[in-house]
């Protein structure tokens with residue numbers, strides 16, 4: 001780990017950024033979680049001791065513990081105003097980092113099955129998205145996500161995503177335990193209908209499961225980008241395929257360390273993925289749960305891997321290029337990034 005040059009740190013902070021792998025429910029800051037829990041009289045782990053008690057629980061030893069906290073926080077989302085509030089609060093945190101555009105994943109059926117009507121959810125998200133733009137200048141797009149071990153959620157999630165296209169829904173995601181008992185083939189028709197409807201296929205793959213999970217995502221889901229994908233390195237033929245077809249990876253280093261996908265940032269495969277010619281961008285996944293932010297991901301990686309200004313710029317540009325923004329907006333953001341280093 002090297003000490004970052006102050007100019008590089010300043011550049012990272014100032015860069016207009018895009019983020020492509022970020023969960024709405026996993027972006028709820030402890031203060032917001034506590035206020036929602038109090039509003040609805042719901043108890044959160046540690047929250048009896050106030051914010052510090054809850055903060056201590058934003059630490060976990062396993063994916064199962066992580067999921068338990070994640071779902072406990074999700075319970076605090078009840079009315080449309082709650083979904084609006086967490087969306088606007090996320091935009092506030094993004095704006096403070098100069099993140100101008102984010103593709104944000106939400107897992108709608110975890111809320112609908114608790115009794116939140118679909119219309120309430122969509123209304124809250126639409127209002128939040130509009131306010132995020134008005135108040136913070138942050139553009140948001142939604143990816144509606146299916147937990148892969150909840151096969152009964154697949155169809156209603158697809159229908160909701162298709163309905164939400166006018167309200168910023170751009171893709172269908174798949175998350176949860178990758179080792180689930182259901183083969184990905186089960187979701188093939190869901191994802192093919194999503195793609196026919198103009199939605200993008202954006203599954204998590206190659207995080208807890210090896211290359212075969214990525215191959216299956218490509219084969220059965222028509223994956224256009226991979227959430228994580230870091231374990232592709234275990235199969236040279238897969239690396240070659242991903243590089244040749246330029247299928248981007250959304251790489252979330254602090255998440256991978258926190259969930260023990262790799263032992264530490266120094267051992268993270270990101271440099272190898274870049275050397276292999278793969279298309280990668282940096283993302284923060286569930287930032288408060290992993291004590292990070294998109295800016296922190298850049299700062300930590302730049303210090304750990306000794307990145308140059310050019311490397312930082314190329315990764316920031318990659319996130320814009322791999323996004324589903326219209327071409328004209330991509331050019332604007334790329335120009336704004338380059339103008340910071342006098343590149344016009």
Ligand SMILES: [Zn+2]
Pocket residue numbers: 021023175204227285
């Ligand atoms: Zn994720």
